Amino acid sequence: MKRLTDLSKRDLRTLFDHIQAAIALVDREGNLVSWNSAFEAGKRKFPRATTLQEMFHPKDAEAIRLKLAGGMAEHWAGEFAATDTDAAALCDFRLMPVGDRNMVFVAERIESEADAENVVGKLRKQVTLFQVESEHSKKLARNKQIEMEAVIAQAEEVAHVDALTFLPNxxxxxxxxxxxxxxxxxxxxxxxxxxxxxxxxxxxxxxxxxxxxxxxxxxxxxxxxxxxxxxxxxxxxxxxxxxxxxxxxxxxxxxxxxxxxxxxxxxxxxxxxxxxxxxxxxxxxxxxxxxxxxxxxxxxxxxxxxxxxxxxxxxxxxxxx
Structure with a gap:
């Protein structure tokens, strides 16, 4: 069996195109480098978009820019144009650094209450991790507190939102x-x-x-x-x-x-x-x-x-x- 690192670029493109999650490769400024077919479906709503930030609601764009500039692995939930229809979808987001200048963005739709509960569980685990790290590092305590508050807010939001419509449940x-x-x-x-x-x-x-x-x-x-x-x-x-x-x-x-x-x-x-x-x-x-x-x-x-x-x-x- 081939390892992922042994696959050719063509094989990787075929693999990513068969994944339902929207995946895009971007640089630290958010410029879109390449993306799979699932991401393309959402991009049809924003045909002129050249950056990841432009795919989000304006109120969320600055937060996305800061996450990209930080260059760290990130996990959060929110609203995203996951399809080419008018309706946005509640998604589980991940941002992962690749090399020195690029990031991989993944948006996976939260389709059911079980999916939403799973995301809440993951976010709460992050809260616990941040609390433990804060205890062991006085120097980073303030930064971790800010991150922890953001994750708590995300978990709270997902727990009160209907996964299908993004309205209050x-x-x-x-x-x-x-x-x-x-x-x-x-x-x-x-x-x-x-x-x-x-x-x-x-x-x-x-x-x-x-x-x-x-x-x-x-x-x-x-x-x-x-x-x-x-x-x-x-x-x-x-x-x-x-x-x-x-x-x-x-x-x-x-x-x-x-x-x-x-x-x-x-x-x-x-x-x-x-x-x-x-x-x-x-x-x-x-x-x-x-x-x-x-x-x-x-x-x-x-x-x-x-x-x-x-x-x-x-x-x-x-x-x-």
């Missing part, structure tokens, strides 16, 4: 809803929620396959995240359902938002390889009733309203009374 959005209910109860302020369900999602999965269904979920999640106003929050409740929290908003404001979301999604065609898929949603709305509702009863009314919207023909919104 079920546990997080329910916790946020409970906090908003307590705030509305205490200050007697307005608070509403919307339950959003993708119409005919089983048909999409059965017709186009589950990978296509996952892409539809990512597209809808990305749209909802960008379409709602601040301080509204959207999270994935489970399956094809999402929850939108609308602090300081009554049912009229929630209905106005729901009407806009229904219309814009209805007019938005999602490109899936050679197919254009039209997606619609059904939305159930509920306004918090001070002194009457719990978070559970509020959610139940919104959920029931969503099913009423389904029964009335889908692609619409209903207010739960």
């Amino acid at each position: 079920r546990r997080t959005i329910i916790k946020d809803m409970q906090s908003e209910v307590m705030r509305a109860e205490r200050y007697r302020s307005l608070f509403s929620i919307s339950v959003v369900d993708i119409d005919h999602f089983k048909f999409i999965n059965d017709t186009y396959g589950h990978p296509a269904g996952d892409e539809i979920l990512r597209h809808v999640a990305l749209y909802l995240r960008d379409a709602i106003r601040h301080p509204d929050v959207v999270g994935r409740y489970g399956g094809e359902e999402f929850i939108i929290l609308l602090p300081s908003s009554g049912k009229a404001a929630a209905a106005e938002q729901a009407a806009r979301l229904c219309q814009e999604l209805r007019n938005k065609k999602i490109q899936m390889k050679d197919e254009e898929i039209q997606v619609t949603v059904s939305i159930g709305i509920a306004e918090y009733r001070n002194g009457e509702d719990s978070w559970h009863s509020l959610l139940k009314r919104a959920d029931n309203a969503m099913f009423t919207a389904k029964n009335l023909g889908r692609d619409r919104w209903v207010i739960g009374e």
